[in-house]
Amino acid sequence: MADTHAHSVAFVRKDVIPESPPPARQTGVPKWLRENLFSSWANTALTIAAAWAIYMVLSSFLPWILNGVWDASSLSQCREILAGKTGACFAVLTERWHQLLFGFTYPSELYWRPVLAFIIMLVAFAPVLFFDLPRQMLVVTVLFPFIAFYLIWGGPLLTPIIAFLGCVAGYLVFSHYGKANFATGFFGGIAAAFIVWSIGGLLVDLVRPEEPWMTPVPSRDLGGFMLNMMLGVTCVSLSVPLGIVLALGRQSDMPLIKAVCVIFIEFIRGVPLITLLFVASVMLAYFFPPESTVDLFLRVVIMITMFSSAYIAEVIRGGLAALPKGQYEAADSLGLDYPQAMRLIILPQALKISIPGIVNVAVGLFKDTTLVSVISMFDLIGMIRGPILASTEWSGVYWELFGFAALLFFVVCYGISQYSQWLERRLATDHR
Amino acid sequence: MAEAQKLEISDEIAIDIRNMNKWFGSFHVLRDIDLQVRRGERIVIAGPSGSGKSTMIRCINALEEHQQGSIEVDGTLLSSDLKNIDKIRSEVGMVFQHFNLFPHLTILENCTLAPIWVRKIPKKDAEATAMHFLEKVKIPEQANKYPGQLSGGQQQRVAIARSLCMRPRIMLFDEPTSALDPEMIKEVLDTMVSLAEEGMTMLCVTHEMGFARQVANRVIFMDAGQIVEQNEPEEFFNNPQNERTKLFLSQILGH
Numbered sequence: 005m006a007d008t009h010a011h012s013v014a015f016v017r018k019d020v021i022p023e024s025p026p027p028a029r030q031t032g033v034p035k036w037l038r039e040n041l042f043s044s045w046a047n048t049a050l051t052i053a054a055a056w057a058i059y060m061v062l063s064s065f066l067p068w069i070l071n072g073v074w075d076a077s078s079l080s081q082c083r084e085i086l087a088g089k090t091g092a093c094f095a096v097l098t099e100r101w102h103q104l105l106f107g108f109t110y111p112s113e114l115y116w117r118p119v120l121a122f123i124i125m126l127v128a129f130a131p132v133l134f135f136d137l138p139r140q141m142l143v144v145t146v147l148f149p150f151i152a153f154y155l156i157w158g159g160p161l162l163t164p165i166i167a168f169l170g171c172v173a174g175y176l177v178f179s180h181y182g183k184a185n186f187a188t189g190f191f192g193g194i195a196a197a198f199i200v201w202s203i204g205g206l207l208v209d210l211v212r213p214e215e216p217w218m219t220p221v222p223s224r225d226l227g228g229f230m231l232n233m234m235l236g237v238t239c240v241s242l243s244v245p246l247g248i249v250l251a252l253g254r255q256s257d258m259p260l261i262k263a264v265c266v267i268f269i270e271f272i273r274g275v276p277l278i279t280l281l282f283v284a285s286v287m288l289a290y291f292f293p294p295e296s297t298v299d300l301f302l303r304v305v306i307m308i309t310m311f312s313s314a315y316i317a318e319v320i321r322g323g324l325a326a327l328p329k330g331q332y333e334a335a336d337s338l339g340l341d342y343p344q345a346m347r348l349i350i351l352p353q354a355l356k357i358s359i360p361g362i363v364n365v366a367v368g369l370f371k372d373t374t375l376v377s378v379i380s381m382f383d384l385i386g387m388i389r390g391p392i393l394a395s396t397e398w399s400g401v402y403w404e405l406f407g408f409a410a411l412l413f414f415v416v417c418y419g420i421s422q423y424s425q426w427l428e429r430r431l432a433t434d435h436r
Numbered sequence: 437m438a439e440a441q442k443l444e445i446s447d448e449i450a451i452d453i454r455n456m457n458k459w460f461g462s463f464h465v466l467r468d469i470d471l472q473v474r475r476g477e478r479i480v481i482a483g484p485s486g487s488g489k490s491t492m493i494r495c496i497n498a499l500e501e502h503q504q505g506s507i508e509v510d511g512t513l514l515s516s517d518l519k520n521i522d523k524i525r526s527e528v529g530m531v532f533q534h535f536n537l538f539p540h541l542t543i544l545e546n547c548t549l550a551p552i553w554v555r556k557i558p559k560k561d562a563e564a565t566a567m568h569f570l571e572k573v574k575i576p577e578q579a580n581k582y583p584g585q586l587s588g589g590q591q592q593r594v595a596i597a598r599s600l601c602m603r604p605r606i607m608l609f610d611e612p613t614s615a616l617d618p619e620m621i622k623e624v625l626d627t628m629v630s631l632a633e634e635g636m637t638m639l640c641v642t643h644e645m646g647f648a649r650q651v652a653n654r655v656i657f658m659d660a661g662q663i664v665e666q667n668e669p670e671e672f673f674n675n676p677q678n679e680r681t682k683l684f685l686s687q688i689l690g691h
Contacts, residue, residue, distance in 0.1 A: 333499050334536035338550035338602060339526030341518075348549060352540050433540055433582040 107227015166204030247316025319361035529599030589620025
């Protein structure tokens with residue numbers, strides 16, 4: 005009995021079945037069409053309905069675009085040219101492009117300065133965003149804030165130089181004393197920077213030239229999409245490091261630091277951004293010494309940075325919480341101290357987890373810069389709603405202007421989103 | 437096992453734990469632990485789960501804080517002084533149950549990170565040392581891969597190499613084979629055996645009783661936060677004295 009059973013069940017394979025290609029009907033475009041568009045009667049009906057809907061939208065939208073008038077001096081002239089046909093009046097863009105991009109008071113002979121600053125910005129951000137590029141390019145990144153300030157605001161050359169020297173002094177003091185005692189280095193660095201700045205400030209006033217090489221442009225003359233870009237870039241680059249510090253502070257064992265961070269985050273998150281912007285435009289002056297006039301641009305930057313850093317801190321806290329406890333223990337057991345463990349082990353992983361969240365906040369923040377139009381700063385939206393729509397020539401041109409604004413923002417935000425997806429793929433080393 | 441016992445054990449005390457007590461909240465996890473480890477000793481710590489084995493060895497490099505008593509490692513008293521803690525941690529290597537490799541770094545970077553940043557060794561030298569130890573654990577060809585691409589056994593051997601790169605004088609193993617498939621346990625145990633044969637001072641929490649017989653010169657049995665029995669492996673396995681030990685051994689050696 006046992007023998008017969010073994011005879012029928014025992015089996016030994018001696019060779020491997022070779023790989024073969026799948027059947028021809030199961031690949032390519034026909035298969036995709038059949039599976040995705042025409043797999044059943046219901047699906048086929050939906051496909052046809054969707055095609056009809058797309059046709060309806062395009063049939064009214066495309067003529068509007070294609071018939072668009074690009075050359076006219078007012079809305080009424082546009083209507084004359086169109087003579088009753090549907091068509092957009094893009095002439096407002098060609099006639100007012102400089103106002104949309106730079107605001108209506110920035111001197112037009114100086115447009116090359118913000119444009120040059122924008123180009124240098126691309127070079128400065130490249131090594132930070134794409135870390136395979138040569139590290140020497142970081143020199144541009146370090147110098148960029150000072151160059152950009154000089155180009156956009158103009159004024160005496162000494163101002164950005166003093167600002168730069170102050171930062172250098174602060175860094176030198178910090179790197180010298182910070183190793184032995186972090187607090188000494190940190191506060192010593194800040195003190196050193198302030199000493200250089202205040203001495204330098206006096207110096208700048210003493211030797212102020214009659215005619216600086218770069219004509220000074222006050223902050224209230226900034227406007228248009230340039231203002232959105234400046235606010236967005238400055239606030240995002242400041243709020244990410246501040247957010248990291250707040251997130252680490254919230255995890256700290258030291259009760260005072262923890263309390264300060266928790267209160268800051270919870271308070272700022274609980275207040276609408278518009279409120280903070282009104283505080284910036286009206287009330288913040290009370291917190292500074294009476295004679296000092298802190299620039300409105302700077303006040304707005306401070307408020308938006310605080311607002312978004314609170315959000316970024318919470319996003320990063322999520323990343324920190326997602327790391328297994330073993331990573332902290334492994335770093336500790338190897339003898340790494342707290343700054344080393346954070347910088348080399350914990351933050352690289354936590355930030356990688358937080359990328360989607362940080363990008364989310366960054367994109368939101370960039371779009372929220374349009375809120376400054378309510379405190380009468382003439383950013384892109386402020387320009388459209390104010391000087392352009394209020395003018396006799398162009399009142400009533402809504403779709404073209406706001407469509408253009410949407411397009412500009414979409415290009416930048418979509419770019420950020422694509423970059424973040426590239427970054428996530430590039431950093432994926434866990435091979436899950 | 438005869439071979440293992442030939443290994444020299446000096447009279448120098450490497451770890452000196454005296455009257456150590458620890459509480460988690462109000463739960464008394466470690467009670468009056470007294471343990472002297474001489475240089476070159478290979479100690480296996482066994483016991484039922486929850487008996488405080490892991491907690492005890494985690495106290496030695498201050499991953500857990502003890503509340504009473506004293507721990508001295510290589511003559512350095514473990515106190516709340518961060519300098520002492522960092523000094524002890526860089527002398528004491530630790531291998532975890534779940535490997536705890538750094539997933540964002542390659543195998544080689546995992547091994548060179550601490551020597552470069554803690555010991556301030558030049559990168560070239562640190563890499564040479566790392567390759568030496570990766571060869572020793574028999575995976576030099578994986579040096580440029582990421583931990584996620586390796587099997588569990590390979591990851592655990594990398595974790596051992598990573599600790600060895602700091603040239604520790606003492607190695608702690610916290611259930612190093614508990615998270616591994618049976619086939620991979622052997623490769624990790626082989627690595628540990630060869631480490632023991634070189635005279636490394638080792639404290640190992642493990643359920644691998646074969647390893648204990650082969651390598652250990654002392655087996656410690658813990659229950660309910662206390663050391664209830666310790667002896668040479670031969671005596672420990674053949675002639676256990678404590679009732680709890682007898683029960684434990686009959687359970688795990690029963691089949």
